[in-house]
Amino acid sequence: MFKKILYPTDFSECAQAAIPYIKTMKKAGTKELVILHVIDIRQSTIIDTTAFGETFIYPYDISDILKKEAESQMKTLIKQFSRIFHVTPLIVEGIPFKEIIHAAKLHKVSCIVMSSHGKSNIEEMLLGSVTEKVVRKSPVPCLVIKRA
Numbered sequence: 001m002f003k004k005i006l007y008p009t010d011f012s013e014c015a016q017a018a019i020p021y022i023k024t025m026k027k028a029g030t031k032e033l034v035i036l037h038v039i040d041i042r043q044s045t046i047i048d049t050t051a052f053g054e055t056f057i058y059p060y061d062i063s064d065i066l067k068k069e070a071e072s073q074m075k076t077l078i079k080q081f082s083r084i085f086h087v088t089p090l091i092v093e094g095i096p097f098k099e100i101i102h103a104a105k106l107h108k109v110s111c112i113v114m115s116s117h118g119k120s121n122i123e124e125m126l127l128g129s130v131t132e133k134v135v136r137k138s139p140v141p142c143l144v145i146k147r148a
């Protein structure tokens with residue numbers, strides 16, 4: 001039932017809370033782990049109004065910087081999991097919830113394991129917006145780890 005799981009992460013402290021639970025899933029029969037980070041295309045362009053004084057509006061693409069940062073974070077995760085599972089690390093660009101659902105289907109995972117909250121971690125929210133959409137649209141069971 002949990003043979004191949006998908007762990008989507010924004011690399012935040014909340015997202016890391018799922019790690020110890022994922023590790024124990026070996027006992028539930030998990031063999032393969034797909035780790036997915038989505039570079040949010042809505043955040044990969046910065047409009048820098050301070051460049052060259054205030055007269056210029058200078059949009060620039062920071063997706064290369066985000067990709068490098070994501071690769072380094074991903075390496076740390078691979079190290080943590082590769083002794084336990086067969087790991088497939090994925091870094092893609094897009095809208096997070098859409099890419100998570102797409103990856104779940106494409107890689108035929110049996111379960112999605114993720115934290116209830118992420119980078120924003122707004123106290124009043126029962127679930128972060130990505131987790132809420134994933135739970136709504138996922139074709140497979142989701143295990144949502146509550147924040148501490």
Ligand code: ATP
Pocket residue numbers: 007008009010014015016036037038039040096114115116117118119120121122127128129130131132
């Ligand atoms: P919000 O983004 O709605 O302001 P939040 O950041 O607290 O609130 P979410 O973004 O829903 O909450 O994050 C919850 C979980 O969703 C994260 O722990 C992570 O598992 C997943 N997630 C969020 N963003 C991404 C992303 N860019 N790539 C992969 N997984 C993500």
Ligand code: MN
Pocket residue numbers: 010118119120128130
């Ligand atoms: Mn978020």
